[in-house]
Amino acid sequence: MFYIPSTWEFDWTTPEGYICHYADVTNKNHRADMKTEMDGVADYMAVGNNFHSPYYRHITLDTWATLNEETINQRYADVSFVDVKNAFDIFMEERDDSRPFILAGFSQRGKSVVELLKILTPEQREKMVAAYVLGYKVTPEDVAAAPWIKGAEKNDDTGVVICYNSVSDVKYVKPIVAAPNVMSINPVNWRTDATPATLNDTITVTLDPEAKVLVLDGFDGSYLPNILNILNVGDYHGIEPWVYSECLRDNMHQRIYAYRQSKQIAGSTTNYR
Template sequence: MYKIIYIILLMMIWSACNSRHSNIENAYIPSEPDYTDSKMWYINLNDTDDSGADIFYIVSTWEFDWYTNDGQICHYADPVNIKDHRDDMAIEISKIAQYMGQKNNFYAPYYRHITLNSWATCNEDTINRRYHTVSFNDVQKAFQYFINTNNNNRPFILAGFSQGGKSVVELIKTMPDDVKKRMVAAYVLGYKVTPQDTTECKNLRAAKDSLDLGVTICYNSVSDIKYIKPVISVPSAMCINP
């Protein structure tokens, strides 16, 4: 009985998502983050002797669809105006910073990621439209600010989980060669690198050795096969045992 109810609820979410597909422009879009504002960053500076690298980490998906006071639906997190959304993202970011930020400088932007409703239930076309229209725009601007203001030509590591992993892939596709040459590695966690991605972008190269530089490390694991979803896992051109 509970399984039937669960399936019906999923179908309702899917139907609602598809009905909103043609009306995406009518949904509420939160204010764009200003990455000169320290409130839009989680930063830990732990490289005290200039022997480490910079970490640029992109958080995954935390918020569900929500409504404004005047009843508009929103398919994005709102880190500018809703502190709880920043606090939710910080739960994940702080845990990652505990190990990736050891003796490194750690930077993670808060951004308008698409919601779990979009990420988990919509078709890939709708996901990409919402993601590229708003979310990836934030990630690109945050990364550019990081490169121009914080990085100071130091080596850096890109990393992201799930939706953040998608952002890592997309950043590499748009990364200038003079920036790419300083990238130690890119970690695509809980997401995929498709054969088409590697065909389109020569800089998406799978790591073959622990000493490789400028390469991509991609892996994705689940506790049960029922959690395998095409949008995050298949097809993937690489999977490297961590």
């Protein structure tokens, strides 16, 4: 399991008086922020898996608040993705090559998952169980650049991308993270149509097949912090890796089992959830 944590930091000023648009991996507070997410996600993603998650110089929330994708992509490519790519290369070098792997990332790091998918070698793609793009998008340009990026269509297909964003209404779709998007799946019932599903007995989760987002009814997102008046405003960006955690945990095991069955790997009879 290679999980990439999301965006935590705002722009900050260096001791020399420069504005920095990146997290500082040597700053104990920045590392503590990233570790909070790593630990929370590991509570369910690490069950039965070897869990790896890198510290890296992610671009700041203020950078996302520009809503300028050219600026975002430039800063991201120059620094953040360099760190992620280096960490992934080390992960691939040091992992047991007999084991398959899963990619996962939330928000900004959902973007990292998409970018890693574009550069995976055929041999690496053969070893990938699935990729989880939580709270981010897969654009037509992404798929044109890497035609092997395929959206999940059910609960146990492999080598696919699980992608979703959550909103209270489609009018709150935030293009910076959710549009244009070419794929989405409901992580509660694993359907790609508008069949509703019930989460935690009280929340109805329905995929809008046209907007490619999840519409939640019965969920109170008022506790979510307003992020620079861009995210958590009508959308539920902050919940993506958390509210569906049990569904994601079980699904990862389902896909691992399906992968082992398809590849006839020794130990495929293990009782995964």
